[in-house]
Structures are given as C-alpha cells and as structure tokens.
Amino acid sequence: MKVLKIAVLSIVALGLIFSFAFAADVAKGKTLFNDTKFGGGTSGKSCNSCHKDGSGIDAAKKEFMGGKAKSLEAAVNMCIEMMMKGKAIDAKSADMANITAYIKSLKGK
Secondary structure, eight states: OHHHHHHHHHHHHHHHHHHHHSSSSHHHHHHHHHHGGGGOOOOOOOOHHHSSSTOOGGGGOOBGGGGBSSSSHHEEEEHHHHHHHOOOOOOTSSHHHHHHHHHHHTTTO
16 A cells, blocks of 8 residues: 555656646746747847737737637747748747747736
C-alpha cells in the first residue's frame, strides 16, 4: 500500500512539474507583443504599434478582426502577415501560447 501511495504521488508530482514547464508565459508574450521582429516582421511595427498597451483588443469577446479571423491565433497571424510583413507562426508554438496568454491578460483595454 505504501509503495502504491509513493508511486501515485510521484506521478502527480511529475505531472505538475511538466505542466508548469509548458505553461504559457505572459511576460514573454508581452515581450513578443512589443517586438518589431516578431514573426520575421520587416515593417518595423510591433503589435503594440497598432494596439498601444492593448487598446482595441478584447479577447473575451471571441470576435477577432470583425469576424474575419476564426480564432485569436488566426488574428495574431493575420496581423503578423498584413501589418508586420512577417510570416505566420505555428498556432501550437510556444510563442503563440505566450502572446495569446498576454493578449488574454489585457481584459479588453
């Protein structure tokens, strides 16, 4: 019985360690939001250039770019491609997780 308890606790501990290791980082997302080179952008613009301190962004509404983008990730990629003149990033990448975590933290500023 003791061995079983130790095994279960070990599995839970490992699960927590890995979940924190792969959790989105809001601070890194903020850095990306202000990075003019994010997504390989060549326009000299960052997300913050058009959305000063998050203005005009409300991820809670679940409507992105007037309904043209089906998800927050798609909206981020549209902005990278159209405004920043960069290349779309993988929707499942750490950078996407970080920037969307930051955007969601803005709460409709």
